[in-house]
Amino acid sequence: MQPATRSIAVAGPASAALRHRSARTATTPFVCLGCRSVQRRQQQHRRPFSGTVSTQTDLRSGLTKLTSRRLISVSGPDASKFLQGVITNNIDAPHNANGFYTGFLTAQGRVVHDVIIYPDELGPEPGKRSFLIEVDANEAMTLHKHIKRYKLRSKFNLKLLDPEERALYHAWNDVDQSGPWSKLIDEIQKDGNPRTVPDPRVPAFGSRVIVNQTSSSSSLTDNDLTPESSYHLRRFLLGIPEGQSEIISGSALPLESNMDVMNGIDFRKGCYVGQELTIRTKHRGVVRKRILPCILYSEGAAPEIPADGPGQLEALEKLLKPEVDEGVKAEMIPQGASIDKVDKKSRSAPGKWLRGIGNVGLALCRLEVMTDTVLPGETPGMYSPEQDFVVSLGGGEGSEVEAKKLKVKAFVPFWLKDVWRIEAEKAEEERRMREELLGERESDVE
Incomplete structure (x- = not known):
């Protein structure tokens, strides 16, 4: 919950201003400059969403302008070579020609920024490779400085x-491919040298549309578009983390942040910053935690999660509420709040809350504890359907808000289960081929 703010009068006699300042000083605790900068950064990460939950039509088809994202242009003879050495994906792979999801890591393999990179035919240097890097708007300047430093x-x-140079939209349509949103997309692309790219993270999510604002003659206004909160709700229900308020800069691991299953890591490319830990985790470790979608509720039994499949998203919309309880929303839960078992304290919390809106959100969850997922090489047993999990709201010490707890139901989205199934089938096929090859060699020896 954001602390209440007090307006400060800037006009009036000097004595009144001094009295007002003295009153503030007497009631406001001293905060050092370092702590103020940390608080300011946390407040930037908590971008406010719309207070209303969108309708089903908004979540099943829509077109929104992404003000929460910014674009950085990188162009020149060494642009491709430089990026190849600092990102997790392969910039030269043929399947990445239209755009791809990737990340910048620290030397210790922690995520600094998650980004989408697009080739830029309208680059400032004709004949030379140019790219557009899409990044969290609050982190755009930080990434700009990061690239400049190296x-x-x-x-x-x-x-x-500037947003006035290139506009970034996201379009999705699960209903009617010839519906009104298709016409709106045609409108925003009018004379704007547009580029439409399927979102590289999850095929069912939708498409990015980049428009050159300086040459576009579109007459669309914000009132013609879907609220950006609908985009975030859809993203939460699909379990797609985005930006450094969900993929925490400097602490989040790429595999726990689903970057591997969202096509963001090429495990066969050459060296890049942070590669060693990432490759080791992939081939020698087990990913026990993942960022998953969660439904919040206050009392009673946990909500029934719809069956897997493309229709899961439509069914999940029926569970959406603008508030979990009267006056209580997911936005009130502080980032990083621990998710614990009801009436049971674990040595380490099974989950950590990241961000939400209404009664849904994202959390970093321990798979074998909070879901029925069976990890590779292990047997089920830690998960119990009857076990409830809770997260506490933020608030002052001893306040009623601080004591309030909400129940959390995490689930694995259908597309992630499909990815795991395909990976398991590939692993089984590789194992079978190795056994056949070993049998042939033994036969040859005999």
Whole structure:
């Protein structure tokens, strides 16, 4: 919950201003400059959403302008070579030609920024490869400085684009491919040298549309578009984390943040910053935690999660509420709040809350504890359908808000189960081929 703010009068006699300042000083505790900067950064990460939950039509088909994202232009002879050495994906892979999801890591393998990179045919240097990097709007300047710091003698130009230069939209349509949203997409693309790219993370999520605002003659206004909160709700229900308020910069691991299952990591490319830990975790470790969608509720039995399949999202919409309880929303839960078992304290919390809206959100969950997922090489047994999990709301010490607890139901989205099934089938096929090859060699020896 955001603390209440007090307006400060800027006009009036000097004595009144001094009295007002003295009153503030007497009631407001001292906060050092370092702590103020941390608080300011946390408040930036908590971008407010709309207070209303969108209708089913908004979640099943829509077009929204992504003000929560910014674009950075990278162009020049060394642009491709530089990016290849600092991102987790392969910029030269043929399947990444239209755009791809990737991330910047620390040397210890922690995520700094998750981004989507697009080739830019309208780059400032004709004949040379140019790219657009889509990043969290609150982190755009930080990423700009990060790239500039490691540029050294590489020959490329770097520019943080103004939203008035390039506009970024997201479109989705699960209902009617010839419906009104298709016409709106045609409208925003009018004379704007548009680029429409299927979202590279999850095929069912929708498409990105990049429009050159300087040449576009579109007459669309914000009132013609879907609220951006509908985009975030859809993203939460599909379990797609985005930005550094959900993939915490400097602490989140790429595999726990679903970057591997969202096509964000190429495990066969050459060296890049943070590769060693990422590759080791993939081939020698087990990913026990993942960012998953969660439904919040206050009393009674946990909500029934719809069956797997493309229709799961439509069924989940019926569970959406603008509030969990009267006056209580997911936005009131502080980032990083521990998710614990009801009446049971574990040595380590099974989950950690990240972000939400209404009665849904995302959390980093321990798979074998909070879901019925069976990890590779292990047997089921830790998960119990009867076990409830709770998360506490933020508030002052001893306040009623602090004592309030909400129940949490985590679930694995259908697309993630499909990815795991395909990976298991591939692993089984590889195992079978190795056994056949070993049998042939033994026969040859005999």
